[in-house]
Amino acid sequence: MSTSPTNGPDRDKPYLQFENVSKSFGTKHVLRDVSWSVKSGETMCILGRSGVGKSVSLHNIMGFLKPDSGRIHVAYEDITDYGEKDMERIRKKVTMVFQSGALFDSLTVGENVAFPLRERGGLEEAQIFQIVDGLLEMVGVGHMRDLLPAELSTGMRRSVAIARALSAEPECILYDEPTTMVDPMMAHLLGDLIQKLKYQLKLTSVVVTHDMSLAKKLADKLIFLYEGAVVFYGTPKEMEQSKVEIVQEFLELDSTDFSTFGTTDLRRHAPGDIG
Numbered sequence: 001m002s003t004s005p006t007n008g009p010d011r012d013k014p015y016l017q018f019e020n021v022s023k024s025f026g027t028k029h030v031l032r033d034v035s036w037s038v039k040s041g042e043t044m045c046i047l048g049r050s051g052v053g054k055s056v057s058l059h060n061i062m063g064f065l066k067p068d069s070g071r072i073h074v075a076y077e078d079i080t081d082y083g084e085k086d087m088e089r090i091r092k093k094v095t096m097v098f099q100s101g102a103l104f105d106s107l108t109v110g111e112n113v114a115f116p117l118r119e120r121g122g123l124e125e126a127q128i129f130q131i132v133d134g135l136l137e138m139v140g141v142g143h144m145r146d147l148l149p150a151e152l153s154t155g156m157r158r159s160v161a162i163a164r165a166l167s168a169e170p171e172c173i174l175y176d177e178p179t180t181m182v183d184p185m186m187a188h189l190l191g192d193l194i195q196k197l198k199y200q201l202k203l204t205s206v207v208v209t210h211d212m213s214l215a216k217k218l219a220d221k222l223i224f225l226y227e228g229a230v231v232f233y234g235t236p237k238e239m240e241q242s243k244v245e246i247v248q249e250f251l252e253l254d255s256t257d258f259s260t261f262g263t264t265d266l267r268r269h270a271p272g273d274i275g
């Protein structure tokens, strides 16, 4: 673990970092020499068309997958060679909100959000109720405490999943496609919620998305993956000036039809472009 002279984490260092990370499945090279970093309190968006390794990147951060080469730093620690025990400790600081919400089907919304609180222990029932109500209120589903996940829409389930993630008091949240498969109004609300958590709770976050308007709203930094490699890494402002064709196509289409991508000349670069 990297430490400062006072033996705590060095806060000037990135909170999350990929250093030359590569990952293949058989002969399929999913991540190729990928490098980026995120400081505490920053939000990074990972963009790219389907299958370029966005979710695989998140799974590497969580330690569900291990890179073939390169180093991964999470919560100021080099987790590359960590086993399950160390990763459980890291996952208390860094949590992931899955597209599905991954809620427990047989538990009510309130019980789902209470779950990490009960696991942690040390709280009275009345305190748990109060925290759960506060979190559900915060994510805009305060009136749904006694419903089962099956009774909720996809977007509502995701809001509850965010409340459950927050109940573990994480330092960092990873969002996998938070606005996919919901209507534009719900997408807007989820985007606002993630933005609120960024500013009010100062959470570090990584957002995997196809949704360019969401990325522009949230990101301090963006990376574009194309065939597993980073073809752009920079700020939203630098992205606007990027000459990388796939970046321009994303900017123009704003997240709709990706079927026409694939004829991109990645050699034309601008500030922030990689290569």
Ligand SMILES: Nc1ncnc2c1ncn2[C@@H]1O[C@H](COP(=O)(O)OP(=O)(O)OP(=O)(O)O)[C@@H](O)[C@H]1O
Binding pocket: 025, 030, 048, 049, 050, 051, 052, 053, 054, 055, 056, 057
């Ligand atoms: N555990 C695994 N075993 C084998 N192949 C995998 C595994 N996980 C991911 N892949 C493959 O890696 C590639 C990248 O997957 P990934 O889920 O990261 O894509 P993505 O960029 O998130 O795409 P989408 O936007 O469609 O979710 C895909 O071809 C996928 O089939």
